[in-house]
Amino acid sequence: MFDAIKTVFLAIPIGFYTTLKHLFKKPVTLQYPFKKKEMAERYRGLHYLEIYDDGSERCVCCGLCASACPADAIYMEPAENEKGERYSKVYEINMLRCIFCGFCEEACPEEAIFLGHEYEFSNDNRNAFIYTKEQLLANRPRKEKPFKTIIRKLRRIF
């Protein structure tokens, strides 16, 4: 009897007060398609291939990324340009195989491949998930910071 009275006159009003308090708090909802979350610096999203300041590709097609890849998602074919430098003729990443572990990024001796912050790349066609070199080069984010500081920051994080 006493417990019931305590519930009705104490516990339930406290409950109502609690929910009422929450009515005036700021909602935590993120209006996703309209507003996007700022991803963490080390977030591993869609890959991109980096270039030198003069516009030439950094990738020398050494194959370390492909051998580091636990999902076997990277395929590459090497070639030489007229100066005798190695570059990748074909460089493909199958995003359906990729597990976004970032090992390719760690393995790369030339700081050529990075995992960016892009995560919206769904498609209804499986073939569209095999990203070619041109696509990966085009994925480079519009940088505000110079390339070197990004590298230094990444080194510090890892």
Next chain:
Amino acid sequence: MESVAQLIIIMIKVIAIVTVVLTGVAWATWLERKLLGHLQHRIGPAVAGPFGLLQPIADAIKLAFKEEIIPDKVERATYTLAPMLSFVPSLLTFAVIPFGPTITLFGYEIEPVISDLNIGILYILAITSLGVYGIVLAGWSSGSKYSLLGGIRSSAQMISYEVAYGLSMVGVLLIAQSFSLKEIVAQQEGIFNWFIFRQPVAFFLYMICAVAETNRAPFDLPEAESELVAGYLTEYSSMRYALFFMAEYANMIAVSCVATTLFLGGWNGPILPPFIWFALKVFMFMCLYIWIRATLPRLRYDQLMNLGWKVLFPLALLNTMVTAFILRF
């Protein structure tokens, strides 16, 4: 000629009230989602129109164009009839609710009530009980165990709470000495004459029973999403499903209107016009409904029965008795 004019006026009143109520139902769903969202740190519907205000229209279009799936094992006739049986009584309640004082338009005296029955409250009690048939028949005819359980729970619950629901009104009736809702409102002029101050226990009981009568949380056992999938609604889709939903919200509005009339002085209030006062009070009750849903968890079935028969029923009887004694001596 005079009778034809009367008929036309009544038709216009019926159409007006049905329109207002159905619009209210549509935006009650919006209010519920919005308010419930904010009570849980969410924002609720926000994409369709400003503050998501066009969401009910989007919902209506979606439901109207959905495919109607009728399972093989249903009792066709009853299955089809049940949503209507549930929806129609929920609208019928509004026939006796006075929305405002008499107004004069084009030389005609118009009372904003479709029919001022002298036994209005009995009518309301009769009609609100009819709503349970729709739910029970829906549960039974669906040929699904969840629906059946929902229907059975609903009938047991509504019958149990009907008693206390009716008795909680008796206190008011004793003071008002009238069954006519218009007469009851007329006796509540001035804030301190509102029956909520003279019958606080009755008001409290009425609110609990009203929530149970309309199958709302924390008494939403007939639909109990987490245990019965959706109870009697499980096998319904498209507009039939929508009819049940509209019935639920129309019932909420009806019960709020009755509470306003019986306990909060109906349209009486200072400064603002009477219709606005009435709408405001109903709105307050709707918010209370949603607030209750956001706060209290669902009762277990035996707790529900205990509360109904062992707490609310004796309290209602006691309240009636005390009121009668005070009035007599």
